[in-house]
Amino acid sequence: MSNDKPGSRYRSRRRRHLGVRNDTNQNKDRWILSYADFITLLFAFFVALYSISLKNQGDSKLLTETLEGVLEAVQLSVKPINIGQVTTGEAEDDVFQELTPDRDSNPIPSPKQNPKTVLKKELKVVQELNQMILTHMGEYQQNGLISINESELWIEIELKAGLLFSSGEFELTNEAVAVLISISQVLNRYSYPVVVEGHTDDLPVNNFYTSNWQLSSARASSVVDELINGGVNPKLIAVMGLSSEKPKVRNNSDFSRARNRRVTLKIGKIEAENLYDYLFE
Template sequence: MSDVESRSSKRRKLVKSSPVHASGKDRWILSYADFITLLFAFFVALYSLSLKNSDDEKRLKESLQGVFEAVQKSVKPINIGEPIVGEPKDAELIESIPIPQEAADVEEDQSSAVYALLSRLVEQQFSGLHQTGQIQVSESADWVSLEMKSALLFGTGEYELTNEAVALLIMVANVLKAYPSAVIVEGHTDNLPVNSPRIGNNWNLSSLRASSVVDELVYRGMNPAMVAPMGFASEHPKVRNTNDFARQQNRRVVIRISKRRADNLYDYLFK
């Protein structure tokens, strides 16, 4: 046998002995993930049906919607306070305060209604967070402010909302839809440098966090023309950044709701 024929024979043997690539050999992972999701939904349904003093059918529907439809913003949620199941009770709060009809009373009544709703929402639904200072409602001559500590909304150095943050913002969005106003979402950080090359600095981090809150509010039905994010980095601290506790107070997101009527936020700010 010549050298050429010998090399050709070896190549044919190598080709025959090479394994055939199975492009779909890992597709079982998708089926397994679907099975785990359905199994989780089954146990959530059992848990919902076991709850007492509530409407089983309604709770079952809410729980399943939470499994299949809720947007999971974080794989590492920060568990603070009691877990939140399904849609909260903010609809009842909104219905208890009528929307004013007289044009002369709209501005004053609306601002007082927003403050009353947010205050009751925080006290009734998030009393533990309110007592620990994680969430606060206040008002001034021009604004109603909802302040939330960053640890409640985001992981350390992150700007993606946790599941707890999404549940909270669903309720806030319902209030803002019932009483539409110009809204500014402020992002604030401490003075420590950001330890992440993909974020860069505190200006980026504060802006991205404010934008994440705005995205969620708009996703939940708020008019995008009435809301905008602003990042202030560490330039407007509540207290001096002298220790870890002080820095924790400065890491926050503030939703400011105007008391004055406006057709859109741009005209409200610049015209």
Template sequence: MARKRVKIKGPSHERWLISYADFMTLMFALFVVLYGISSVNEGKYKILASSLIGVFKAPPTSSDPIQIGDVARQLPITEKRVIIKPSDIATQETSDSLKEEVSMKKIKDQLAEGFEGLLKQGVMSLEGSEDWLQITLGSEVLFSKGSSSPTRAAENIIADVAMVLGNYNNPIQIEGHTDNVPIFNKEFRSNWELSAARAASVVRQLQDEGLDPKRLAAVGYGEFQPLYDNRGADREKNRRVVLLISRSALTREALNNVRSQQP
């Protein structure tokens, strides 16, 4: 039986059709993308065109055109600035002071009436001047020895003081004072720290009682502002907390207003 011969095919000469088809497909996709990019939305174009026409044809809102460049620098400044003269400030503060002097008298009368017992016992003293009203409290009533935590009696006293001072807007500075007996414990290493902490403790309670913290300030003087000789028998009386109430409640606010108006 004769065997069939297998015909061996030669190399194909039609492979270029595959590359050609791929190339044509890519070209078609490219032209589709270019057409999509070049097409314009007529509706949006009309809206944009009408908006631009309205802007350029609208009447000017100012009689003086806005200059650009060096010309603008030569134009006079038309902005009006509020200038406060020192004489105006003095007049305003004088009228405010007359009103505040009445308030200071009210504060002093209310405190004297509410703390009559403590004043008679000498635990509290109340002094007044043209510029300040001073409330002095002995530290032995407010704090335990070497501590800045107020006692129960101190909390009641400070709450009553806050009830009176809460009706006014005068600034209040709380000062802490000690004697010259050295202190060194786990909490405080010097009388400076103790006096400042006691003043801050009173400030914190006054704020908790509802006083505006912007009115309050805490200062510690240590033993360096004594009322009595720290070498004498009355040395313990130097341990005290002082509340200084200012007569000029609007002084700082007036100065801030002047600074804000300066160029």
């Protein structure tokens, strides 16, 4: 017969039962740690995305500070990542410093950046062309065979076909060659683009050309060839044959048609490396 009392056996079983139940309750609470780790890593992921967006905006300093905060937070730390402290005023100062040009540097200003320089050069080339025409071509100017005008974008030298060509021809006269040599001596000292436009009247051609388009293009090409022979950069010059589509006056008389037969040199007011970039870039 056992010496243990019934009460003592009941208490022993109760203690074992409570011990098992307490261990079970402790195991149920362990999910909180995994959940906390997951939330921390998820938050770090979104902060990393925010940092990438800052990189796209070009703020490398702010990106570095934010990533340092993320790496510190991933270590299961309960310390929150304070975004407000990361976006300090120092990053804005760096941006303004990048946008502000260095005062110590002395870059060569482009014509578009320095209107005064452009205006000075414009006046200089116009003065040289006017002086050249007045000195060497005063008679042609008085007879209306050559003129120079200025618009907002171009300096225009207009040469009448009567000075440049025989009737219906595209080959230059001796007087035309002398005039174009003088003009090229001025132009080849600069890098201004030149567009040479050929114009005719509205009468149909009666020689081996099939249209005024061909005649106007051939005449403009003859002028371009002579300018290039005089030293003008070929990359800065182009030909346009406009036929009778851009008359100065109505083609209602022989006098008006003579005014419409012409070649115009349009000189750009901004220096360039080549004509294509000047016109299309």
